[in-house]
Structure formats: structure tokens, C-alpha cells
Amino acid sequence: MYRSEDHRTFAAASESGMEASGEQTAADVWARVKRRLRAELGEDIFASWFGRLELDSVVEGCAYLTVPTRFLKSWIESHYADRVLSVYRSETPDVERVSIGVRSTLGREATPQRRPSEAPRPNAAPMPMATQASEPKMPSMALPQEERGENSDLGGAPLDPRLTFESFIVGRSNALAHAAADRVAHAPNGQVIYNPLYLHAGVGLGKTHLLHAIGHEMRAQGRRVIYLTADRFMYGFVASLKAQTSLAFKERLRGIDLLIIDDVQFIQGKQIQQEFGHTLNALIDAGRQIVIAADRPPADLENLDERVRSRLAGGLVVEVTALDEALRTSILSTRIEGLKTIHPTFEVGPNVISYVARSITANGRDLEGAVNRLLAHATLTGSAITLETAETAIRDLVRNREPKRVKIEDIQKLVASRYNVSRSDILSERRTAAVVRPRQIAMYLSKVLTLRSLPEIGRRFGGRDHTTVLHAVRKIEKALGEDHALSDEVELLKRMLQE
Numbered sequence: 391m392y393r394s395e396d397h398r399t400f401a402a403a404s405e406s407g408m409e410a411s412g413e414q415t416a417a418d419v420w421a422r423v424k425r426r427l428r429a430e431l432g433e434d435i436f437a438s439w440f441g442r443l444e445l446d447s448v449v450e451g452c453a454y455l456t457v458p459t460r461f462l463k464s465w466i467e468s469h470y471a472d473r474v475l476s477v478y479r480s481e482t483p484d485v486e487r488v489s490i491g492v493r494s495t496l497g498r499e500a501t502p503q504r505r506p507s508e509a510p511r512p513n514a515a516p517m518p519m520a521t522q523a524s525e526p527k528m529p530s531m532a533l534p535q536e537e538r539g540e541n542s543d544l545g546g547a548p549l550d551p552r553l554t555f556e557s558f559i560v561g562r563s564n565a566l567a568h569a570a571a572d573r574v575a576h577a578p579n580g581q582v583i584y585n586p587l588y589l590h591a592g593v594g595l596g597k598t599h600l601l602h603a604i605g606h607e608m609r610a611q612g613r614r615v616i617y618l619t620a621d622r623f624m625y626g627f628v629a630s631l632k633a634q635t636s637l638a639f640k641e642r643l644r645g646i647d648l649l650i651i652d653d654v655q656f657i658q659g660k661q662i663q664q665e666f667g668h669t670l671n672a673l674i675d676a677g678r679q680i681v682i683a684a685d686r687p688p689a690d691l692e693n694l695d696e697r698v699r700s701r702l703a704g705g706l707v708v709e710v711t712a713l714d715e716a717l718r719t720s721i722l723s724t725r726i727e728g729l730k731t732i733h734p735t736f737e738v739g740p741n742v743i744s745y746v747a748r749s750i751t752a753n754g755r756d757l758e759g760a761v762n763r764l765l766a767h768a769t770l771t772g773s774a775i776t777l778e779t780a781e782t783a784i785r786d787l788v789r790n791r792e793p794k795r796v797k798i799e800d801i802q803k804l805v806a807s808r809y810n811v812s813r814s815d816i817l818s819e820r821r822t823a824a825v826v827r828p829r830q831i832a833m834y835l836s837k838v839l840t841l842r843s844l845p846e847i848g849r850r851f852g853g854r855d856h857t858t859v860l861h862a863v864r865k866i867e868k869a870l871g872e873d874h875a876l877s878d879e880v881e882l883l884k885r886m887l888q889e
């Protein structure tokens with residue numbers, strides 16, 4: 391996510407004689423640090439807390455790391471600061487301090503362009519060499535006043551006041567999800583329907599928005615609502631273990647009317663999953679409404695136990711699909727209109743709106759980013775937004791839509807590990823069924839995910855002929871139409887490769 395900025399920062403750092411000794415080296419050291427953390431802390435802890443820790447840059451002896459949430463930042467700082475630093479120090483003498491910042495949800499565009507000599511992100515104060523807390527502390531959670539009490543001891547997160555049903559625009563891609571959310575939120579006499587309601591969609595398509603909208607609505611009806619992200623769920627669970635409360639986490643959640651869990655795909659760790667399963671069962675059995683969002687359908691939550699997956703799938707599962715152009719146009723127009731109350735001179739003509747709606751097809755978050763850029767441009771230059779200025783303002787958002795390039799080697803490695811064979815088996819002449827199928831799948835994925843020609847793919851698969859590749863591609867295409875399990879499996883592999 392920060393790759394383009396890494397390039398800039400590292401290049402600039404070495405040009406100006408700073409300690410980072412080039413992009414490759416810093417990235418290599420970071421990869422080694424992560425490997426060591428994984429080995430020392432074990433897979434479960436590593437996946438729960440460090441899986442999404444990324445290196446941003448190394449500048450003047452400080453390694454700037456980022457995580458997606460404030461919660462992860464404070465958790466790692468209060469529990470693992472010394473460990474991260476000492477592992478880093480053992481890998482390189484260049485790093486004397488470590489700083490953890492929060493990646494903006496808007497991704498790149500919210501990241502200020504920074505020269506290496508400037509201070510990094512505002513909330514990324516470097517950790518000193520000797521960190522204060524040797525005893526782990528619970529992260530502090532700054533919640534608005536009205537959220538405390540109900541939420542704080544359960545680790546609930548605040549609801550964003552902007553994400554309501556009123557500000558949610560309904561279109562073809564989200565009509566069903568909206569209708570289901572609306573029914574759950576307005577169920578008569580506190581009835582529980584569709585339990586759980588499970589919404590899934592790709593990034594930035596409005597899941598969180600709908601979850602918050604349900605939460606606001608039910609709170610307004612005087613119902614007790616807890617909104618948790620997967621991180622917060624894990625926190626609540628770990629905190630209750632640490633406090634050695636006789637009441638399990640699920641028992642403490644029993645008193646609520648609605649439990650909302652966002653980004654459930656991030657729930658990791660065996661014990662935590664178990665607790666998640668118990669919590670679901672206990673609440674559903676006690677007639678409490680549960681609403682869940684994830685980036686994939688329950689069947690694809692490969693980290694979760696089969697029983698939990700089927701419980702998740704047992705209510706109503708609704709997908710929000712990509713926002714169509716009409717919906718994108720309405721979202722843009724509504725946002726721009728909303729901003730006019732604060733910035734009355736902010737004018738964006740219909741031709742520009744339609745250009746942005748056609749150019750930014752990925753998700754609502756990028757649309758929001760585009761509007762922010764148009765606004766920044768208008769307020770900074772004081773000039774009207776023309777098609778030309780809009781094009782410049784949103785250029786990198788448009789470019790960032792390009793899908794990630796997938797390498798044939800990565801496909802072979804992933805498929806091999808998925809099917810428990812080695813990569814050399816896949817490249818070999820062996821014709822046993824255990825090897826032939828994975829090989830064909832890997833060839834098929836190489837065809838659909840890369841721009842390589844059939845002869846080139848053949849060469850990369852141990853020097854095979856292009857007709858062999860074609861045969862494999864056709865065979866898998868046919869099988870995908872007939873075999874749902876295989877089709878799910880291949881979809882998952884595709885997703886993993888493109889992530």
C-alpha cells in the first residue's frame with residue numbers, strides 16, 4: 391500500500407546521506423525482522439498483531455512502521471515495543487528507534503508528502519530505545535463521552551456520526567443490503583430477524599456505512615448496541631483473559647441487544663476463533679441480533695472453523711457488488727452538495743462529476759478521496775474546477791486502480807503449498823493425479839492473472855509445449871463450471887494472489 395511512498399522516501403533518504411541504505415536493504419531487513427518476530431512469538435500471536443504491520447521508511451535511525459488501526463498501534467506499543475525494537479536492533483545497527491503510525495483509511499492520499507528530514511505522521515511519535523512499560527498495559531481507548539460505560543469495558547468502538555441511513559445512497563448494487571439493514575434496524579418490537587445479518591463486499595463499498603447506520607438507528611430506539619471491529623473483538627477477549635474474570639467475554643456481551651462486528655475476516659488465532667464461535671452461539675441462542683461484515687462470504691473465511699462459518703451463513707447473507715456509474719454519480723453529487731454548506735464557493739460542474747464517476751470505479755472510499763482532492767484544489771488555488779484540473783487532481787487515484795501484477799512464480803508457489811506438493815513437482819514430468827491437477831490449476835491461473843502468452847507459460851512450467859498449457863486451461867475452465875468446490879477454491883487462490 392505504501393510502496394510508492396517507500397520508493398520516494400528511501401531514495402530521498404539515501405540521496406541525502408541518511409542511514410537507510412537503499413530500498414532493497416531496508417525492505418530485506420524488515421522481512422527478516424518479521425520472520426524473526428513470527429518465529430519468536432508463534433504464528434497465532436504474529437498473525438493477530440503483526441500480520442498488518444508494514445514498514446513505511448527508515449529515516450535517521452528511526453524505522454517508521456504503520457498499522458491500519460489506532461487500536462493495533464497502541465496494542466503493539468504497549469505490549470511489544472521492546473521486542474520489536476530489540477529484534478530490529480539485532481538485524482541492523484541502522485535502527486535506533488521504532489515508531490508506529492496509523493495508516494489512513496484513505497490510504498495514500500491522506501499521507502502527507504514528506505521530505506525525509508520532516509517529522510513523520512502526526513500520531514507516530516518515535517518510541518525511545520528503552521521503552522517505559524515492561525509490564526503490558528491495556529491500550530487506552532479514547533471514546534466520546536456518550537460511548538463510555540456501555541462500550542468501554544467491552545472494547546466497543548464509537549459509531550461514526552456521518553454514517554447514517556440518511557447519508558447512504560441506494561442503488562442497484564446495494565439495494566438488497568440496504569433493505570436488509572433497514573429491516574433489521576426497524577424490526578418491530580425488538581424482533582430479531584435474519585440472525586446474523588451478514589454483509590460482504592470488496593473494499594470501500596459501504597459495508598461499514600450500513601453497519602454504523604443500523605447501530606445509530608437502534609441506539610436511537612434506546613437499544614443497547616456494541617460495535618466491534620475484529621481487532622476490538624480480539625482485544626476484548628484477550629483483556630477478559632488477562633483480567634481473569636470468571637465471566638467469559640460472551641457472558642459480558644449478553645446484556646446487549648445488538649452486536650455488530652466489522653471486518654470479521656481479520657479474526658485470527660485458534661482460541662480467539664473459538665471464543666468468537668461461542669459468542670455467536672450464545673447471543674443467537676439468547677435472541678440477540680448480530681450483524682456482521684466481511685470482505686468475503688462466510689464459506690471463504692478460511693481462517694474460521696467450519697461450524698462457525700456455517701453459523702455465520704445461517705442467517706441472511708447479502709453481497710454488495712461494485713458501485714455502478716449512476717450510484718457513483720449520486721454519491722459524488724451528494725458529497726459535494728454536503729460540503730457546500732461549509733465551503734459555499736465549492737462548485738463542481740456536472741461534466742466533472744460525470745468524468746470522476748467514470749474514472750473512479752473502484753469504491754466509495756476512492757470517490758471520497760477524489761472529492762477531497764477537488765476541494766483541496768478549489769480552496770488552495772481559488773480557481774474553478776475544470777475537467778483538466780480534475781484530471782490532475784485525481785490522477786493517482788485513477789492509476790491506483792490498476793490491479794496488482796501477479797508473477798508466475800508466485801502462482802506456482804501458492805498453488806504448491808495449497809495442494810501440499812512442492813514447486814519442483816509442479817515443474818516436473820510427474821503425471822500422478824496429486825500433481826497433475828495443481829499443475830493445471832497453476833497454468834490456468836497463469837493464463838488468467840498474467841499477460842504471459844501460452845508458449846511463455848509453457849516455458850515457465852518446466853519447458854512444456856503451449857498446447858499442453860492450452861489443454862490445462864480448457865480443462866480447468868470446464869471443471870470450474872461443474873464443480874462448485876473447485877470454483878470456490880480457485881476464486882480464493884485468485885484473491886490471495888491479487889491481495
Ligand SMILES: Nc1ncnc2c1ncn2[C@@H]1O[C@H](COP(=O)(O)OP(=O)(O)OP(=O)(O)O)[C@@H](O)[C@H]1O
Nearest residue numbers: 557558559592593594595596597598599754755758
Ligand atoms: N451507498 C453509499 N452511499 C454513500 N456513501 C457510501 C456508499 N457506499 C460507500 N460509501 C462511502 O464510501 C466510503 C467507504 O465505505 P465503507 O467504509 O462503508 O466501506 P467498507 O465496505 O466497509 O470497506 P472496507 O472493507 O474497506 O472496510 C465511506 O466514506 C462511505 O460513506
